[in-house]
Amino acid sequence: MSDVTLLESVFRLFHLVKKELHLQIDALGLELSPMHIRVLKVIASGACRTANDVVQWLSRDKAQVTRLLNSLMTQGLLAKTPNPDDKRSQLLALTEAGRAVMTQVEAIDERVIDKMSQDLNPQQITQFKSLVAAISRGLDAGER
Amino acid sequence: MSDVTLLESVFRLFHLVKKELHLQIDALGLELSPMHIRVLKVIASGACRTANDVVQWLSRDKAQVTRLLNSLMTQGLLAKTPNPDDKRSQLLALTEAGRAVMTQVEAIDERVIDKMSQDLNPQQITQFKSLVAAISRGLDAGER
DNA sequence: CCAAGGTAGTTGACTTAGTCAACCATTAGC
DNA sequence: GCTAATGGTTGACTAAGTCAACTACCTTGG
Numbered sequence: 001m002s003d004v005t006l007l008e009s010v011f012r013l014f015h016l017v018k019k020e021l022h023l024q025i026d027a028l029g030l031e032l033s034p035m036h037i038r039v040l041k042v043i044a045s046g047a048c049r050t051a052n053d054v055v056q057w058l059s060r061d062k063a064q065v066t067r068l069l070n071s072l073m074t075q076g077l078l079a080k081t082p083n084p085d086d087k088r089s090q091l092l093a094l095t096e097a098g099r100a101v102m103t104q105v106e107a108i109d110e111r112v113i114d115k116m117s118q119d120l121n122p123q124q125i126t127q128f129k130s131l132v133a134a135i136s137r138g139l140d141a142g143e144r
Numbered sequence: 145m146s147d148v149t150l151l152e153s154v155f156r157l158f159h160l161v162k163k164e165l166h167l168q169i170d171a172l173g174l175e176l177s178p179m180h181i182r183v184l185k186v187i188a189s190g191a192c193r194t195a196n197d198v199v200q201w202l203s204r205d206k207a208q209v210t211r212l213l214n215s216l217m218t219q220g221l222l223a224k225t226p227n228p229d230d231k232r233s234q235l236l237a238l239t240e241a242g243r244a245v246m247t248q249v250e251a252i253d254e255r256v257i258d259k260m261s262q263d264l265n266p267q268q269i270t271q272f273k274s275l276v277a278a279i280s281r282g283l284d285a286g287e288r
Numbered sequence: 289c290c291a292a293g294g295t296a297g298t299t300g301a302c303t304t305a306g307t308c309a310a311c312c313a314t315t316a317g318c
Numbered sequence: 319g320c321t322a323a324t325g326g327t328t329g330a331c332t333a334a335g336t337c338a339a340c341t342a343c344c345t346t347g348g
Contacts, residue, residue, distance in 0.1 A: 004273070005253065005257055006254060006257050006260050006261060006269065006272070006273070007161065007165075007256055007257055007260070008182075009272070009273050009276040009277075010157060010158060010276075011158075011161075011178075011182065012203070012276075012280065013158075013276050013279060014152060014154060014155075014157075014158040015203060015306095016279075016280055016283040016284070017151065017154050017155075017283065018306095019283075020283050021151075033332085033333060033334085034155075034333085035333075035334070038152075038155065040229055042275050043341075050296080050297095051296070052295085052296060052297080053326095055296090055297095059156070059159060060334090061334095061335060061336060062296075062297065062298085062346090063297090063298075063300095063335085063336075063337080064334070064335060064336080065297090065300075065301085066297060066298055067298090067299095068298095069297095069314065070298090073243070083296095086295090086296075086343075086344075087296095087342080087343060087344085088295070088296040088297065088341090088342060088343045088344070089295090089296055089297075090296090090297085109149065109151060112151055113149055113150050113151055115283055115285070116150050116151070116152070116279045116282050116283060117150060117279070117282065118282040118285070119177060119278040119279070119281050119282045120275070120279065120282070121217050124275060124278070125150065127271065127275065128150070128153070128272070128275045128279070129148065130154050131268060131271065131272045132153040132154075132156075132157050132265070133153075133274070133323085133336095134263040134264055134268070135157060135160075135260045135261070135263070135264065135272070136156065136157060136160055137263050138259050138260050138261065138262040138263045138264070139160040139161065139163075139164050139259055139260060140263070141259070159335095162335095172320055177303085177304060177305085178304085178305095179304075179305070194326095195325070195326065196324085196326080199325090199326095203305060204305090204306075205305095205306060205308085206325075206326065206327085207306085207307075207308080207326090207327075207328075207329095208305070208306060208307080208308095209326090210326060210327055210328085211327090211328095214327090227325095230314075230315075230324090230325075231313075231314060231315085231316090231325095232312090232313060232314045232315075232324070232325045232326065233324095233325055233326075234325095234326085288338080
């Protein structure tokens, strides 16, 4: 466990985070995966109004996003309405049920984040985020 | 992009890391996935002598490990020999080809890690690792 | 104004990652 | 020496992600 590379740290961390997320999700009995939750969140927050927004925001493949949105729709959490600005596209909005689920999702998020940060002070949290941002910058450089 | 939770940062970071890893892997034309590489590494390092060691070390399901090891064997990179201490178990060792691939794997790792750390000074790298450790501690607490 | 190229979204087929349960063979503990 | 635990394998499954092909629409340059 002692000397682990940057790469290994990230793998281990992500695995723990996903596990914790799963725990909290089925503690509340939700039928959602982590990605479904992320999609709900970006729509609820107003950051994404169309499927393409979600694709951009989460940097995911549009095929994947289509399927995530469809399963949220068949679960009755999401509705698509025609986009007046572009007939190829539809506007996304949470249904009443979707908004209800969001309050549970917020509880899950809060618990996971609390657990992640319980050994950190606020300054360390900021520090962590800015280190992540710096690493991401490094990884982005030279692409595209 | 501005205010992102701890949770979101981790998701985004992991996604970037995996993408970079894929890029480097098929830049070298290797037929390996990130998990195969991690398994090769822990065996090459001497940290894991049996399948069960790998299970413990990487915190992965034993079914998954069995399959990873098998595909490394059919690729001729890994050999199993009977474990004299336990007839249920086999000792893992890289073949000649496996050791050859490891030198390429090391190159990949180095490139990815270099890219991740190009905007960081050595102190920040240490800092990041210790923050990851602290977060992991928080997530582990209360389990088991 | 209209053809050509680009964009939004969908679908099919696929790979990788991970999980759960059942099962064998062996080993360890009383 | 029987029972319970352990190491490993297999089957069946879900989640996550990728690539290519395709439809329908939008945009632009001649």
